[in-house]
Amino acid sequence: MRLASTKTAAALCGGLLLAMSVPASAAVEAKLLDMLKANGSITTAQYSELQAELARDQKDQQIARQAQQETNEQIAATAKKTDALSTFDQKLAWAAKTQFKGDVRFRQETIKNDGVPNNRDSDRQRVRARLGAYTEINPQVDTGIRIATGNNDDARSTNQSLDNYFDKKSIWLDQGYVDYHPDAIKNLHIVGGKMPQQWVSMGDIIWDSDISPEGLAVTYKYPLGASTELFGSAGHYTLKDNVDGEGVQFKHDLRLYAGQLGARFALTDNLKLTLGGSIYGYDNDDDITAGGTSIPSVLATNGNTPNEQFKLYEGFGQLDIGGLPMPLSLYGQVVNNQDASNDQDMGWLAGVKTKVYGFGLDYNYRDVQRNSVVGAFTDSDFANGFTGSRGSKLKVSYELDKNFSLGATYLMAKSDYTNATLRDSKINTLQLDAEAKF
Secondary structure (H helix, E strand, C coil), X not given: CHHHHHHHHHHHHHHHHHHHHCCCCHHHHHHHHHHHHHCCCCCHHHHHHHHHHHHHHHHHHHHHHHHHHHHHHHHHHHHHHHHHHHHHHHHCHHHHCEEEEEEEEEEEEEEEECCCHHHCEEEEEEEEEEEEEEEEEECCEEEEEEEEECCCCCCCCCCEECXXXXXXXXXXXXXXXXXXXXXXXXXXXXXXXECCCCCCCCCCCCCCCCCCCEEEEEEEEEEECCCEEEEEEEEEEEXXXXXXXXXXXXXXXXXXEEEEEEEEEEEECCXXXXXXXXXXXXXXXXXXXXXXXXXXHHCCCCCCCCCCCCEEEEEEEEEEECCCCCXXXXXXXXXXXXXCCCCCCEEEEEEEEEEECCXXXXXXXXXXXXXXXXXXXXXXXXXXXXXCEEEEEEEEEEEEECCEEEEEEEEEEEEEECCCCCEEEEEEEEEEXXXXXX
């Protein structure tokens, strides 16, 4: 009888342990213990021991359930936060793919013009501030927006004179464009809007560096082996609407067509050569009349013969020499206006630049005949921005600290046309600059 009782107790204990090993309610487990004690299957000591163990198991299970609940709540909260961050990131994705670039320049400028009565110097202080935002819309599309200072909407200058009783200074839209570069054709760019100059320039006798042309342009680069790269560009740019007064279609607009082809050669590890040619043709520059929305002086100005027409052919080149104690570059450009009304149709520039002990040096000499280039677009600093001028330009710069440089530029010009009335004078200009870039 005792043996049977022992077997029964063992079986019941096994059942109890099995019941305790699977999820069950505390009431059921306590009832099983009471039944075992009541029928004598377990002693009072065993009952107390099992009851204490049951209490510990219940407490452990409660802690585990609470921990699991907290974990689930944390997972849910994290998921919710992640979803919120994902939505936030998507809304601000443009910011992560946007670069801000700009510069601020302070300039002290002195202009000495012996053609001015009493040979008086002109002194002024000027500031230039530019800020651009450049965004990758997707892997094939970029945009650029830049604002800049300026005394007025002159395309050739972003300088603002410090004048007029501390008044606020004007800000202009200097650039705003879309750049489409399809993955299917590597190195092809289709650019529309008010854009950076899409042609390569080796001098500034045709184009002042501040000019941002407006229209549609295509550029392309094509590598030929490891040592040669071809490049080219073409563009259609609108200058003035309805210049002949006969309508607002393209055929009545003053337009610029630009084309350029060139190549870069790596002749040796220390010798690189760039050569190219350009054509700049103007449509309806012979149809500008007072009856239209423009006047003859808008394009042919700053020394040009009135009502002059333009079709410019340019050749340019640069030779970069390495392996020397200092880097050396020789550069130049030559331009001919095929549509000039007289023999004042040639312009050329030749220069050299290097870097010595941290100082950047750039010197060039130029001779720009009266109708060789468009007076509205030539360098605005040399000879007060007038054609029919010749002389030297020397620039020295030094990077005083990271992204902060000091510079001095001296322009020595002899001009046939100091301004609209003065003739044959020397114009010497000194510019002292402090420029910070970011």
